[in-house]
Amino acid sequence: GNSVTQMEGPVTLSEEAFLTINCTYTATGYPSLFWYVQYPGEGLQLLLKATKADDKGSNKGFEATYRKETTSFHLEKGSVQVSDSAVYFCALSGSKGAQKLVFGQGTRLTINP
Amino acid sequence: SQTIHQWPATLVQPVGSPLSLECTVEGTSNPNLYWYRQAAGRGLQLLFYSIGIDQISSEVPQNLSASRPQDRQFILSSKKLLLSDSGFYLCAWSDGENYGYTFGSGTRLTVV
Numbered sequence: 001g002n003s004v005t006q007m008e009g010p011v012t013l014s015e016e017a018f019l020t021i022n023c024t025y026t027a028t029g030y031p032s033l034f035w036y037v038q039y040p041g042e043g044l045q046l047l048l049k050a051t052k053a054d055d056k057g058s059n060k061g062f063e064a065t066y067r068k069e070t071t072s073f074h075l076e077k078g079s080v081q082v083s084d085s086a087v088y089f090c091a092l093s094g095s096k097g098a099q100k101l102v103f104g105q106g107t108r109l110t111i112n113p
Numbered sequence: 114s115q116t117i118h119q120w121p122a123t124l125v126q127p128v129g130s131p132l133s134l135e136c137t138v139e140g141t142s143n144p145n146l147y148w149y150r151q152a153a154g155r156g157l158q159l160l161f162y163s164i165g166i167d168q169i170s171s172e173v174p175q176n177l178s179a180s181r182p183q184d185r186q187f188i189l190s191s192k193k194l195l196l197s198d199s200g201f202y203l204c205a206w207s208d209g210e211n212y213g214y215t216f217g218s219g220t221r222l223t224v225v
Binding site for chain 2 (some may be wrong): 024032034036042043044045046049089092099100101102103104105106
């Protein structure tokens with residue numbers, strides 16, 4: 001079945017550091033890939049998405065490229081801010097119709113000033 | 114625009130009591146609807162999903178049930194809560210295309 005494996009956390013960085021959170025997946029067919037962010041005490045918000053190979057999703061300075069050859073969708077940001085502190089989830093959607101999202105286990109990111 | 118409402122935001126219930134969490138979507142028709150649970154410090158587990166009225170699929174055996182009495186209403190229920198039902202419950206909807214979900218703000222359930 002479909003699965004997502006995310007970089008183990010927690011991750012702690014200083015402000016303005018470079019961020020990478022690794023995500024790899026296993027899926028049949030051609031899934032869509034997503035990054036969601038969860039701020040403390042809140043629900044999940046879609047951060048960015050990519051629906052086909054070589055697509056790059058971007059939002060709020062975050063980027064991720066859909067790499068079919070390495071089955072990866074790593075999240076990157078060049079200069080993190082304290083406000084980026086949150087839990088980040090990588091996810092995939094296998095197909096249309098029921099479109100069940102499969103999530104990774106989440107990575108807690110803390111940015112220190 | 115589409116919005117999703119989920120309530121209550123927090124709930125403390127004794128073991129053995131019933132549960133009803135409600136989720137409604139506005140601004141769209143025939144959405145796919147989902148219930149997820151997030152246990153403390155863990156990822157998200159899909160509990161139920163629905164692609165239409167009275168069409169409910171359960172992903173994991175458990176003490177909970179779901180119903181969809183109207184097109185844009187999704188209810189999570191239990192007749193008798195267990196301590197292990199504690200967690201953060203999230204409702205979500207999608208349009209059935211590959212554009213991801215929109216999540217509600219969640220309900221934090223503590224069973225005592």
